Amino acid sequence: MAARFDTWKPGKHALFFDRINHPSGEDRPTIIVSHPTAAASCTLSEKDAINFDCLKGVGLDYLKALKATLEEYGYICAGQEADWLPQAWLDELGNGTSFKVKCFDWLPLWPSMSCGRSPENPPQPVSSYWLPHAHEKPGAGGTVILIAGEILQGEGDHAGPLQPIGSDFGIRLVMHIGKFQNETHILISAMTAHLPFGEYTTLAQHLLSTGEKFNGGPQQIRSDLERVLNTQNCKVARQLRLREKTLVFNKFRFLTGVPATSGDEGLWFEASGQGIGLGSAENPKDGGSHTLAYGFSVRAPVAGDSGAKIRTGNAHSLVTGANKAMIFRQDPASWRGAALHGDLDDYDWQARRPTRTDVQLNAFRSKVDLRGIVGGKLERKKDFAVFTAPNYVKTDRPFKNQVKEISASDGLSAGVRSNTHTAISAYRNCSVFYDLMREFGIDPELYFARTEQRAEIHYRSGIRPGKGKDGQTVNARVALTPVAAKGTAKLSIMEMHLALANLSHRTRRSDQAEPLGIATSMRWMWHEFGHFLIAGRFNELxxxxxxxxxxxxxxxxxxxxxxxxxxxxxxxxxxxxxxxxxxxxxxxxxxxxxxxxxxxxxxxxxxxxxxxxxxxxxxxxxxxxxxxxxxxxxxxxxxxxxxxxxxxxxxxxxxxxxxxxxxxxxxxxxxxxxxxxxxxxxxxxxxxxxxxxxxxxxxxxxxxxxxxxxxxxxxxxxxxxxxxxxxxxxxxxxxxxxxxxxxPPPVDIYVKDHRPHSEWTGGRNVEHGSGAYVPVCLAWAGGRCWMAGTSNHETLTFHLGNRGSVPARDISVRIWIGSVGGDTAKRHWDRDGENLISWISPYKPQIICIDKGLQPDAEMQYDVPVPRGDPDGVEFTHRLVLIEISCQDDRANSDPEAMLPCAITGTPPTLPRALADLVANDNNLGLWMLS
Ligand SMILES: [Zn+2]
The missing domain is CATH 1.10.390 (Neutral Protease; domain 2)
Structure with a gap:
């Protein structure tokens, strides 16, 4: 029996809807629906198994309920297909069209909910994703990104693996699975869709309109397409000067019409791919370790192989842009050094420039652990390897295409301007990045789904294209190198090429001058990690x-x-x-x-x-x-x-x-x-x-x-x-x-706090008004702008307002009284666990009914009597009054109706730091502190 989809009645303004049509008409129209505090839910009984079929069923139910809701609220017009998802897609997701196999479907989950990455279960170019929640027991919960996209199944193999074609047209649902108030739910909080545009269509739409033409349906089209690609291979390679064996086709789109100059009838497609160049510029002197990769696209008719057009005659380069060691934890310009202990010497930026002497720069290095280093090899087996640079570093010359090794003493003895320091810095900065992913519970093995997990780090390298290929440049680049696809799908390899931090200053050691490598700049390395993160999910930079x-x-x-x-x-x-x-x-x-x-x-x-x-x-x-x-x-x-x-x-x-x-x-x-x-x-x-x-x-x-x-x-x-x-x-x-x-959102109710109404940024003041989230200090002592009030009066008067443009109706109010001891002006008072808040809830939840609702830009007062006496006989130094206001169109994050993980179902957080994090990031909450 299928899981039951609960009745879903989100507030109109709790539902964010946007449709972005590109002004030129030459990009995918995008639909975004987001309702984080009004999730659609499906309550599961003991008997319900959460499997892919269950998720598909729930997903389809949600799309139906969403369409009805959007029509009811007037976000889209009933009967206007142009407003919504193509009917052909919805047909395919439902009972299917009249074709024997589907050409638009939900894509399988990767990895499956029960196992991780394995050779038997390789990631596909596009798939649905299972994201287990961090720090939960296995199987306890996670998020499913359910993707529907274009597929072409293999001929004669109905049960064969679905093959997503990578057109980037399709639907995405965000489903959270886990327990909430002792029941297991599937909560759907967002939907996005990318639609075809201009001259592109999807096969489902094409077949729906011209179903007669292709009796073989999707299977025939697939085999025709494969045949055409085989014949195009050498043509593309010759024309673009790429090595034929390296060509990979990985994105396909179908075209609505036949190019005017062509005699070929029927359906046309566009295929994009990558290959490695063979021109002299791509003939590297360093043993082929960083050959240039180029992208291209081809247009051809599905049936018949004459008249194919290679669209980008100009290939565009895909290149974009011992255990202890002394390194720069931050670059010298930003290292806090003695300021940590309050020693604020005059900050002198000039004295920290890359042009300073070794001795000056050395003062900004710290001794760190080279985490995970084994036998002096600068690598983490699964994550990355720092390679030798035989073309740039003389001592590396005998070690072509090898992982760089250091000796036990190198970490502490290497000078600032030394190749060893550069290599160690590259290693250390990479390990910090990968360690952080693991700390977050994000396994790099599962994150890097579109590339090989192991990245290649070239700690001293040339930068191509451009004039920096001799490595004498201040720069760094990430490249994606396709791996020849023969038979099975291969993933690209991420390479990071690091040049220099400074050109003119070198240290002369033996007979080779050694420069300051850019790998020593943690900030530059993090910029390049941004490209890794994009590449790992999209195979683009x-x-x-x-x-x-x-x-x-x-x-x-x-x-x-x-x-x-x-x-x-x-x-x-x-x-x-x-x-x-x-x-x-x-x-x-x-x-x-x-x-x-x-x-x-x-x-x-x-x-x-x-x-x-x-x-x-x-x-x-x-x-x-x-x-x-x-x-x-x-x-x-x-x-x-x-x-x-x-x-x-x-x-x-x-x-x-x-x-x-x-x-x-x-x-x-x-x-x-x-x-x-x-x-x-x-x-x-x-x-x-x-x-x-x-x-x-x-x-x-x-x-x-x-x-x-x-x-x-x-x-x-x-x-x-x-x-x-x-x-x-x-x-x-x-x-x-x-x-x-x-x-602001159409309804955005708030409890007024003491933040400034304007934000100082880039040397100017930007006005935001009341109820906004202008950044302030979140300490429990000092100005305490994030609080609603701190004074002692007979009554506490909270001011409530609405930043939006639509009146807020039926606002419910909950209030808690707390007491806490200790001195808030002592460091770590809020987080050391010694001063926990004890809470009581003296008032019944209340609904504020205002005739026409809380109007935009109006403010109202809400009085709470000052709590008296000593409710629990515990000594305390401060009283706290927490107020929560919530309505259907703008729920408080703590409101159990919003079904968020931070809901207050019993009492509010007891650790002061945790309470501050909850209150300061939600303007529906207000905190008053009395001394
Ligand atoms: Zn960049």
Whole structure:
């Protein structure tokens, strides 16, 4: 018996709906539906087995319920197919068309729920994904990204594996499976879809309209297509000067019409692929380890092999852009050094430049553990290997194509400007990255589904294409090298090529001058990890809507320990917004929306307007800074602005927590995509989805603390949305440049706190008004702007408001009274576990009925009498009053109706830090502290 889909009645404004049509008509229209606090649920009984058939059934039920709901609320028009998903797709997902095999279907889960990556179960180019939740017992819960896409099954083999064709057209559902209030549920919180556009169609739609023409149906088309590709192979290779044996076709799209210049009738297709060049420029002197890979696309008729057109005559390069050691934990420009202990010497940026002497730079190195190193080999067997560089490093010459080895003493003796230091730094920075993924419960083996898991790191290398191929350049690049596909599908290999941090200054050792390698810059390495993360899920190096996510990773990873983030002198004010302060690049992550750094504004416009096939020509570094500014803001809201209560320096623990949460959301968010996203709005939605993939808590190891911190899932989605809104997303008008913050959700009720109404960013003040999430210090002492109030009066008057544009009706109120002891101005008071809050709930939940609802921009007062007496006979120093307001269109994260992991079903969190994280990231919650 199929699992039962519960009645689903989301608030109209709890449902976010967007349809993005590309202005040029030359990119995939995208539908985004997101409802994190109003999930559709399916309650499972003991007898229900959660298997793929069950998920498919629930998915189809959801699509039907979603369509009815969107029609009822007027988001789409009934009977208008153009508004919604193609009927041919829904037919195929349902009972199927009249063809013998389906050509559009739900794609199988990878990995299966019961086993991981194995040779018998290789990842497919596109599939549905099973993302087990971090730190849960196996089988206890996880998220399913259920993908429906185009497939072509093998001829005569009805039971054979489905073959996704990689057209990037299809549907994605986000399903969370786990226990909530003692029952097992499947909760669906989002749907996105990519539709065909312009001259493209999908086979299901084509066959529905011209079903007569192909009697063999999808099977015939598949065998025709295979035959055509075989004959095209040598033609493509010859024309594009690629090695024939290396050609891989991996993306197919069907075309609606026949090219005008062609005599061939019938259905045409476009195939894209990659191959390795054979020209002289691609004849490497270093033993073939980094040959250039090129992409191409071909158009041809499915039946008949004459008249095929190789579309991109110009191939576009896919190249984009001992146990202890002394290394730069942060680059010298940003290392906090003695500032950790309050020693704030005058910060001198000049004295920290890459041009300084070895002795000067050496002062910024720290002794670290070379985690996981075995026998001096700079590799982690499954994750990565640092290779020798025989063309650039003389002592490597006898060791071509080998993993670099160091001796037991190298780690501590290698000088700043030495190749050994560069190689060790590459190793160390990579191990930090992979260790962090594992700390998050994200297994790299499962993350890197579209590439080989093991990456190749070339610690001293040339940069191609361009003039840097002799390695005398300040740069780093990631390349994706296709592996020849003979028979079975092979995955590309990720290669990172690292050149120099500085050209003119070298240390002369024996007879070879040794430079400062760029691998010593952790921030640059993190930029390149951004390309790894994109490649691992999409087999591409860049996003379509910006260069990558690497600048955001670099900024957010580096900030907690950065001297440049110290608020005590002018340092943070002057330098904190520089993304690459040491090996200097002009990129920043504090760009102001008013200056055009807006998702709906001037500096993103060229990427909004460019057709998909032209996007690669735009490097997207401007949009990357819009993204890094957005995600750095998210980090600041989550705690990155918090100061230590004793010395007013950075609160390292709270900042590191915020940093790790953002990194988790990014990496997990990328893992929730099926098809490569077309618009930045999809990335926002994916981060919201990722927030919910923490079903228990994310256990974070903090550098300064022995104890781990438990971050609750479901707390971040509102501040994610606001971070993008503040950077210009969600404009009323998409076609015009809007260099200002976007629109709030239609209903956004709030309990007023003491945050400023404007945000200082990029040297300007941006107005946001009441109820917004302007980043503030989240400490329990000092200004306490995140609280609703701190004064002692007879009654506590909370001010309630609505940031949205639609009245909020029937607001329910819950109140808890708490007491807590100790001195809030003592370091770690909020997290050391010695001062837990005891809670009582003295008032019944109440509904505030206002005649016409709480109007936009109106504020109302809500009085709570000051609690008296000593309810539990325990000594305490502070009283706490927590208020939660919630309504159908804007649920509080703590409201059990929202079914989020952070719901308050009994009493609120008892650890003060955990309470602050819950309250500060949801404007539906207000906290009053009395002394
Ligand atoms: Zn890059």
């Amino acid at each position: 860049e996003f379509r809507f910006c260069h990558s996510i690497g600048d955001a990773l670099a900024a957010v990873y580096a900030d907690p320990e950065s001297r440049l983030a110290d608020p005590r002198d002018e340092c943070a004010k002057r330098f904190r917004g520089l993304t690459f302060p040491w090996v200097f690049l002009t990129r920043r992550h504090d760009r102001c929306v008013l200056d055009g750094w807006s998702w709906g504004g001037t500096l993103h416009r060229s990427l909004i307007d460019a057709p998909e096939y032209q996007r690669k020509a735009h490097k997207g570094y401007l949009s990357e800074q819009i993204l890094s500014s957005t995600l750095f803001r998210l980090y600041l809201i989550l705690g990155g602005q918090t100061q230590d209560v004793e010395d007013a320096g950075p609160d390292y623990n709270t900042r590191e927590t915020a940093s790790k949460v953002v990194l988790y959301l990014i990496i997990r968010g990328l893992q929730t995509f099926g098809h490569i996203p077309a618009a930045a709005e999809e990335l926002e939605a994916a981060l919201v989805d990722a927030d919910r993939t923490v079903s228990g808590s994310l256990v974070l190891e903090l550098i300064e603390e022995d104890q781990a911190y438990h971050w609750q899932g479901g707390q971040a989605h509102k501040v994610i949305r606001w971070s993008f809104e503040a950077q210009g997303m969600h404009q009323l008008e998409r076609q015009e440049n809007r260099n200002m913050p976007g629109m």
